[in-house]
Amino acid sequence: MPKKTTVLLLNLGTPKSPNVSDVRTYLFEFLNDRRVIDIPWLLRKILVNLIIVPFRAKGSSKIYKQLWTKDGSPLMIYGEKVKDLLQEELDENFKVELAMRYQEPSMKRVLEKIRLDMPDKLIILPMYPQYASSTTGSTFEKAMEIIRGWEVIPEIKLVNQFFDHEGYLNTIVDNANQHDLNDFDHFIFSYHGLPLRQVNKVHPNKNCKDCDCDKRFRPDTDYFCYRATCYETSKLLAKKLNIPKEKYTVAFQSRLDKNWLEPFSDKVVIEQAQKGAKKLMVFSPAFVADCLETTIEIGLEYGELFEENGGKELVLVESLNDHPKWIAALKDLVIH
Numbered sequence: 367m368p369k370k371t372t373v374l375l376l377n378l379g380t381p382k383s384p385n386v387s388d389v390r391t392y393l394f395e396f397l398n399d400r401r402v403i404d405i406p407w408l409l410r411k412i413l414v415n416l417i418i419v420p421f422r423a424k425g426s427s428k429i430y431k432q433l434w435t436k437d438g439s440p441l442m443i444y445g446e447k448v449k450d451l452l453q454e455e456l457d458e459n460f461k462v463e464l465a466m467r468y469q470e471p472s473m474k475r476v477l478e479k480i481r482l483d484m485p486d487k488l489i490i491l492p493m494y495p496q497y498a499s500s501t502t503g504s505t506f507e508k509a510m511e512i513i514r515g516w517e518v519i520p521e522i523k524l525v526n527q528f529f530d531h532e533g534y535l536n537t538i539v540d541n542a543n544q545h546d547l548n549d550f551d552h553f554i555f556s557y558h559g560l561p562l563r564q565v566n567k568v569h570p571n572k573n574c575k576d577c578d579c580d581k582r583f584r585p586d587t588d589y590f591c592y593r594a595t596c597y598e599t600s601k602l603l604a605k606k607l608n609i610p611k612e613k614y615t616v617a618f619q620s621r622l623d624k625n626w627l628e629p630f631s632d633k634v635v636i637e638q639a640q641k642g643a644k645k646l647m648v649f650s651p652a653f654v655a656d657c658l659e660t661t662i663e664i665g666l667e668y669g670e671l672f673e674e675n676g677g678k679e680l681v682l683v684e685s686l687n688d689h690p691k692w693i694a695a696l697k698d699l700v701i702h
């Protein structure tokens with residue numbers, strides 16, 4: 367008998383509106399997650415609630431206002447679209463749901479709906495291509511915290527990453543090929559940064575700062591090393607796009623302090639402009655949908671930085687959004 371299966375798609379979440387109070391509520395929930403700000407409880411409460419959020423909310427609200435469309439936040443809009451498109455691709459034994467780790471639709475509410483529907487199988491799919499404790503790990507922890515109280519716990523599949531999935535990579539390749547790659551002087555693969563401390567926790571005997579996981583991917587020790595999977599994703603994409611090694615740089619954006627993964631994307635953008643690059647292509651392979659970190663940070667802020675330092679044009683490769691190949695890739699992740 368075919369199994370009644372629910373697919374739970376997840377993403378980070380976004381504020382309810384770009385207003386300061388909603389951005390503050392979002393940041394409070396997000397940054398109080400012990401996997402995101404991974405320091406002792408009391409220190410986190412002081413740092414997040416008395417320093418980071420009060421100082422950050424106003425500035426973040428301003429940039430969320432630039433991102434917001436008449437239909438809302440792109441992360442949410444594409445989340446809903448992808449959910450509907452994946453539902454259309456799957457047969458009647460599957461039901462697709464969408465929840466966000468922070469804010470709405472909340473994991474608590476959506477998982478309660480799923481519990482009442484009593485599926486035989488639950489597939490939990492956080493839409494982060496590269497595993498990180500602060501994203502995928504946090505989402506799984508929250509899901510398990512809720513599901514552990516259920517009377518009936520269905521068969522569960524956790525999709526923990528898909529950085530090397532052909533369909534995911536080919537969607538990015540398709541989006542890049544909308545442009546003539548010969549026009550570009552340099553290419554940057556820009557990933558969301560992480561504190562180095564968090565990266566090192568996955569391989570406690572090795573410091574990623576002096577390790578060669580950027581050059582050689584060792585699945586036995588580096589499969590969950592965020593730095594290693596970011597470099598491996600870039601290598602696979604560069605190979606598919608025939609971008610030679612000397613023409614691309616892997617970099618990390620959105621740092622909160624200096625002890626985050628390097629090189630920093632903004633510094634690389636400036637460096638490239640100063641070296642004489644006129645046209646720069648930036649990929650954002652850690653983000654499956656347009657969001658603050660892509661549209662505003664890369665598209666707008668890095669675009670300005672590049673031009674201020676002598677560059678002519680920075681082109682941001684579109685996110686996966688609702689590309690048919692991305693929907694097919696999700697289907698493949700669900701059924702295999």
Ligand SMILES: C=CC1=C(C)c2cc3[nH]c(cc4nc(cc5[nH]c(cc1n2)c(C)c5CCC(=O)O)C(CCC(=O)O)=C4C)c(C)c3C=C
Pocket residue numbers: 378379380381393401402403422426439441494498500501558559560561564620622652653656657658659
């Ligand atoms: C690859 C995905 C992401 C990782 C890893 C990640 C780690 C991480 N992020 C912060 C702090 C912030 N991130 C913010 C926004 C944001 N982050 C991601 C993805 C990852 N974060 C996305 C998709 C977004 C945008 C959401 C949207 O609504 O468009 C923000 C809020 C914006 C701001 O104030 O700058 C913060 C803060 C930390 C601390 C962290 C790991 C430790």
Ligand SMILES: [Fe+2]
Pocket residue numbers: 558620
């Ligand atoms: Fe983030």
Ligand SMILES: [Fe+2]
Pocket residue numbers: 569573574577579588591593594
């Ligand atoms: Fe590593």
